[in-house]
Amino acid sequence: MRITFYGVRGSFPVAHTKVSKVGGNTSCVALRAEGAPTLIFDGGTGLRQCGRELMNEGFGDGQGQAAILFSHTHWDHIQGFMYFEPFYRAGNEVTVVARAQHGARLKQVFQGQVESDYFSYGLGSLRSSVDWKGVAEGETFQLGPYTIETVRLNHPGIAIGYRVTLEGKTFVYMTDTAPYDDQLLGEGFHERKPDTDPKVIAELEGYGEALETFVSGADLLLYDTFFTPEQYSANPHWGHSTPDEGIRLARQGGVPRFYNFHHHPEAWDDELEGRTRDYQTRLGGSDLEIGLAREGESVEL
Numbered sequence: 001m002r003i004t005f006y007g008v009r010g011s012f013p014v015a016h017t018k019v020s021k022v023g024g025n026t027s028c029v030a031l032r033a034e035g036a037p038t039l040i041f042d043g044g045t046g047l048r049q050c051g052r053e054l055m056n057e058g059f060g061d062g063q064g065q066a067a068i069l070f071s072h073t074h075w076d077h078i079q080g081f082m083y084f085e086p087f088y089r090a091g092n093e094v095t096v097v098a099r100a101q102h103g104a105r106l107k108q109v110f111q112g113q114v115e116s117d118y119f120s121y122g123l124g125s126l127r128s129s130v131d132w133k134g135v136a137e138g139e140t141f142q143l144g145p146y147t148i149e150t151v152r153l154n155h156p157g158i159a160i161g162y163r164v165t166l167e168g169k170t171f172v173y174m175t176d177t178a179p180y181d182d183q184l185l186g187e188g189f190h191e192r193k194p195d196t197d198p199k200v201i202a203e204l205e206g207y208g209e210a211l212e213t214f215v216s217g218a219d220l221l222l223y224d225t226f227f228t229p230e231q232y233s234a235n236p237h238w239g240h241s242t243p244d245e246g247i248r249l250a251r252q253g254g255v256p257r258f259y260n261f262h263h264h265p266e267a268w269d270d271e272l273e274g275r276t277r278d279y280q281t282r283l284g285g286s287d288l289e290i291g292l293a294r295e296g297e298s299v300e301l
């Protein structure tokens, strides 16, 4: 399988010469495998370029099959949705997967962002078929030849991570999440203090252990490294993580390749490149490859 990065930023897209090497579009990653539907993770502004390339891979003839799997529906993960060209060619088949919290409402969540106050046309203008599929965190399902597992992430409103396995290769897509150390985010907010309800602490520890199991044995972990450890300390409730926490998970799970992803909008090229080299030297070594997700680049598994 081949993983290609189309959008690697978090929060909002950035246009600036200082991000020209790493890229400024928001979250979108594609997984291609011979003879299988294309899987796309999140539909941030990177989805536009992804769709353009797919038009030369069968989608231009109305014969493409893809699934877009959303971590959650915050702006930086959905803003490319209506700019995905394969939607506008009859015959293409697209499955939209997102957390089942939205259930039957899933389509309305996407319709909401294209109400006439915000956009020129609605979902009725899409020409491909669209299958709306809600999944529960922790659910495992089959999509064509892929086995896909999900896990709850620590993010305001809850996000989900995906673990995709095909022919013995496994890719884990895990953004947006805070470590399960300091607080439990979701529908509410619980800070971990000495007097915190033991039930909340047990929940935190359970979710944390579930993440460790989830990444275990994967070939590649793509992870939310929005913050440096210092930035995280200042804003632990934002629902984002650090390279240190991701590398800990990768090491614990015996994952050989770890890629930094969902970069802070003000993390310039030099800083991200320098930091990645530094982590490779300090915490990577010869048995863990620490990479930097850059727009337009691919990783083969």
Ligand SMILES: [Zn+2]
Pocket (backbone or CB within 6 Å): 010, 011, 027, 074, 076, 077, 176, 262
């Ligand atoms: Zn995000």
Ligand SMILES: [Zn+2]
Pocket (backbone or CB within 6 Å): 072, 074, 155, 176
């Ligand atoms: Zn978010």
